[in-house]
Amino acid sequence: xxxxxxxxxxxxxxxxxxxxxxxxxxxxxxxxxxPTANNPVWPTLACTTPNIYTAYPSVNSVQLxxxxxGSPAYQLDWxxxxxxxxxxxxTVNSNSYELTGLNGITSYEVxxxxxxxxxSQSAYSTIAGFTTLACQPPTNLRxxxxxxxxxxxxxxxxxxxxxxxxxxxAGTxxxxxxYSLxxxxxxxxxxxxxxxxxxxxYEWRIKAVCSPTDESAFTSPRSFTAQCSPPGLIYGSDVSxxxxxxxxxxxxxxxxxxxxxxxGSNTAWTxxxxxxxxxxxxxxxxxxxxxxWQVRMICSGTPTGWxxxxxxxxxxxxxxxxxxxxxxxxxxxxxxxxxxxxxRIEYRGVGTxxxxxAFTTTESTALSLSGLTPNTxxxxxxxxxxxxxSQxxxxxxxxxxxxxxxxxxxxxAVSKRAxxxxxxxxxxxxxxxxxxxxxxNVVAQSLLPPNMTFVGSAQGAVSHNNGTVNIxxxxxxxxxxxxxxxxxxxxxxxxxxxxxQLTESSVYDPDSYLxxxxxxxxxDAATVDLRTRETGNTIYVSPNPIFRILPPVQTNQPAPGATxxxxxxxxxxxxxxxSAGARLNLSVVVANRGALGATGVVVQLTLPxxxxxxxxxxxxxxxxxxxxxxxxxxxxxxxxxxxPLTVAGSGEQTLRALITAAAQPDLDSSHSNAFGLGExxxxxxxxxxx
Numbered sequence: 001x002x003x004x005x006x007x008x009x010x011x012x013x014x015x016x017x018x019x020x021x022x023x024x025x026x027x028x029x030x031x032x033x034x035p036t037a038n039n040p041v042w043p044t045l046a047c048t049t050p051n052i053y054t055a056y057p058s059v060n061s062v063q064l065x066x067x068x069x070g071s072p073a074y075q076l077d078w079x080x081x082x083x084x085x086x087x088x089x090x091t092v093n094s095n096s097y098e099l100t101g102l103n104g105i106t107s108y109e110v111x112x113x114x115x116x117x118x119x120s121q122s123a124y125s126t127i128a129g130f131t132t133l134a135c136q137p138p139t140n141l142r143x144x145x146x147x148x149x150x151x152x153x154x155x156x157x158x159x160x161x162x163x164x165x166x167x168x169x170a171g172t173x174x175x176x177x178x179y180s181l182x183x184x185x186x187x188x189x190x191x192x193x194x195x196x197x198x199x200x201x202y203e204w205r206i207k208a209v210c211s212p213t214d215e216s217a218f219t220s221p222r223s224f225t226a227q228c229s230p231p232g233l234i235y236g237s238d239v240s241x242x243x244x245x246x247x248x249x250x251x252x253x254x255x256x257x258x259x260x261x262x263x264g265s266n267t268a269w270t271x272x273x274x275x276x277x278x279x280x281x282x283x284x285x286x287x288x289x290x291x292x293w294q295v296r297m298i299c300s301g302t303p304t305g306w307x308x309x310x311x312x313x314x315x316x317x318x319x320x321x322x323x324x325x326x327x328x329x330x331x332x333x334x335x336x337x338x339x340x341x342x343x344r345i346e347y348r349g350v351g352t353x354x355x356x357x358a359f360t361t362t363e364s365t366a367l368s369l370s371g372l373t374p375n376t377x378x379x380x381x382x383x384x385x386x387x388x389x390s391q392x393x394x395x396x397x398x399x400x401x402x403x404x405x406x407x408x409x410x411x412x413a414v415s416k417r418a419x420x421x422x423x424x425x426x427x428x429x430x431x432x433x434x435x436x437x438x439x440x441n442v443v444a445q446s447l448l449p450p451n452m453t454f455v456g457s458a459q460g461a462v463s464h465n466n467g468t469v470n471i472x473x474x475x476x477x478x479x480x481x482x483x484x485x486x487x488x489x490x491x492x493x494x495x496x497x498x499x500x501q502l503t504e505s506s507v508y509d510p511d512s513y514l515x516x517x518x519x520x521x522x523x524d525a526a527t528v529d530l531r532t533r534e535t536g537n538t539i540y541v542s543p544n545p546i547f548r549i550l551p552p553v554q555t556n557q558p559a560p561g562a563t564x565x566x567x568x569x570x571x572x573x574x575x576x577x578x579s580a581g582a583r584l585n586l587s588v589v590v591a592n593r594g595a596l597g598a599t600g601v602v603v604q605l606t607l608p609x610x611x612x613x614x615x616x617x618x619x620x621x622x623x624x625x626x627x628x629x630x631x632x633x634x635x636x637x638x639x640x641x642x643x644p645l646t647v648a649g650s651g652e653q654t655l656r657a658l659i660t661a662a663a664q665p666d667l668d669s670s671h672s673n674a675f676g677l678g679e680x681x682x683x684x685x686x687x688x689x690x
Contacts, residue, residue, distance in 0.1 A: 435478030493536025517547025610648030
């Protein structure tokens with residue numbers, strides 16, 4: 001037994017053992033037996049003292065770090081050096097911390113102790129000291145670009161502090177232009193001067209403001225002359241085996257020129273045509289060769305001298321995929337651009353050993369993958385195919401996960417197709433989920449036709465407000481369904497077409513556009529009809545104020561340019577048959593499926609003879625023309641206006657609408673031309689007036 005005890009002590013010799021002959025428990029003293037081989041006293045782990053090992057001070061702060069001894073928290077104390085107490089203390093949940101709010105050029109002391117999980121505390125560490133820095137002025141002052149009337153100025157800061165920037169005409173005795181610039185998180189900052197006088201010399205200076213009581217001296221003034229100058233800031237280059245794109249800081253509206261040759265050679269320079277912008281792609285180069293290049297500004301047809309020499313070396317450079325945005329069955333992404341190359345894009349499910357899916361393209365932005373499986377992990381990569389036949393393999397693969405999908409559909413039924421007037425009928429709405437994933441936060445909605453009155457529902461998920469029945473369906477498992485019902489009654493004789501649709505789901509539906517209206521043919525909407533037994537020929541239809549006008553652009557149709565919108569127009573009447581003098585609500589919907597948002601969109605309505613705007617409409621009618629106020633339509637968005645009208649006449653009546661103006665050009669329509677050309681910026685709707 002003694003040997004066993006010795007063995008235990010040997011194994012745990014690094015621990016601290018308490019070998020007391022007697023221990024006090026609770027009230028009074030109770031002698032406990034001395035430890036024996038059969039009754040050992042087990043060890044208690046000490047709360048280890050951490051040591052501070054780094055302190056990186058700046059002007060008003062210091063970054064501290066200490067040993068990670070496994071404690072969940074630490075107590076950090078600090079004081080001005082020489083103080084006799086520790087007035088500042090806080091608890092930190094990691095083994096590093098940045099102390100802020102310190103004074104510049106001041107010596108401090110810090111100490112730390114561990115707060116262990118069992119409630120015990122370690123001893124304090126050895127006191128460490130540091131001294132905060134003086135407020136240093138910005139450095140590396142420079143003029144990035146200088147133009148005839150502008151100048152871009154820049155400087156570096158040793159730490160993120162605010163600054164005071166001043167400038168003046170050279171030789172002036174005061175500084176009339178002074179600006180306080182806020183701190184930023186980076187190490188560089190800048191300011192752009194405009195409205196300068198061509199040919200005039202200016203000077204500028206700057207100082208750092210580290211605190212209200214601590215600031216640096218101003219830097220020595222720098223001077224420049226506002227004139228056409230070669231760019232002073234070169235951004236670098238992107239290269240491939242046979243091409244390179246070079247970049248510089250530009251000033252608009254001036255032009256530029258570039259020239260290049262093999263580095264160190266005496267061969268003639270090759271010059272570019274005039275360039276409007278801040279980059280140029282040089283082609284026809286040789287792989288694995290170093291070239292030198294220069295750039296100059298051209299003002300009013302007159303060029304400056306050339307900039308300093310810059311170099312690049314051609315090679316077939318690799319690229320990578322970034323900016324992946326997945327849906328359930330597709331993904332869009334970009335590729336880091338390389339000049340004058342093609343890209344081979346490969347993708348596969350994670351875990352697959354080969355790359356069964358691939359295509360090549362010269363485009364590097366807005367690329368897409370389709371036919372993907374919902375809720376699946378994929379990886380993709382891009383290989384650069386250079387013009388000389390060389391290739392650059394991908395440096396790594398990019399991974400993404402497609403969104404889950406739930407194929408929802410909606411069915412609708414009514415308890416009686418031919419009820420009497422004011423007889424209560426029950427509408428049933430069933431939401432079905434064919435999977436593959438469960439659908440969460442599902443909402444259905446029914447807009448009741450005119451003269452259809454909501455009576456009630458026994459289900460708490462069904463609510464009603466001003467003719468709108470909302471159903472909080474919630475979660476629908478896959479596969480599974482949920483049925484809800486509500487009662488209503490018709491208050492006027494006639495035919496009623498009551499529709500419902502799914503408006504929300506947190507899970508993507510692969511074959512439906514939720515909340516896109518009840519007449520687009522998707523399976524997320526349904527309609528039932530009934531006719532009252534009492535004679536009536538009026539048809540009452542559920543309103544459909546927002547609806548999908550056109551299907552998505554197919555791949556065989558022209559894609560909109562970067563500066564084009566693609567507007568289309570739709571009209572919807574809430575009643576298709578009504579009496580003269582009755583009110584009709586006309587929904588005017590403008591959709592935009594272009595490449596950018598549209599502004600200043602104006603729609604003009606042409607009303608049938610005798611028709612008028614309803615009282616209080618807020619619109620203006622001139623003759624039979626109503627010009628609606630200009631609206632903005634965002635990319636892939638709809639804009640809807642409801643125009644109340646009073647009908648007149650008899651028989652079939654047709655309303656016409658035309659988009660007459662927009663600030664952006666349209667892919668496939670001319671908004672200023674006449675009606676009846678078959679373009680999608682016009683629409684009609686017909687009703688029957690009795």
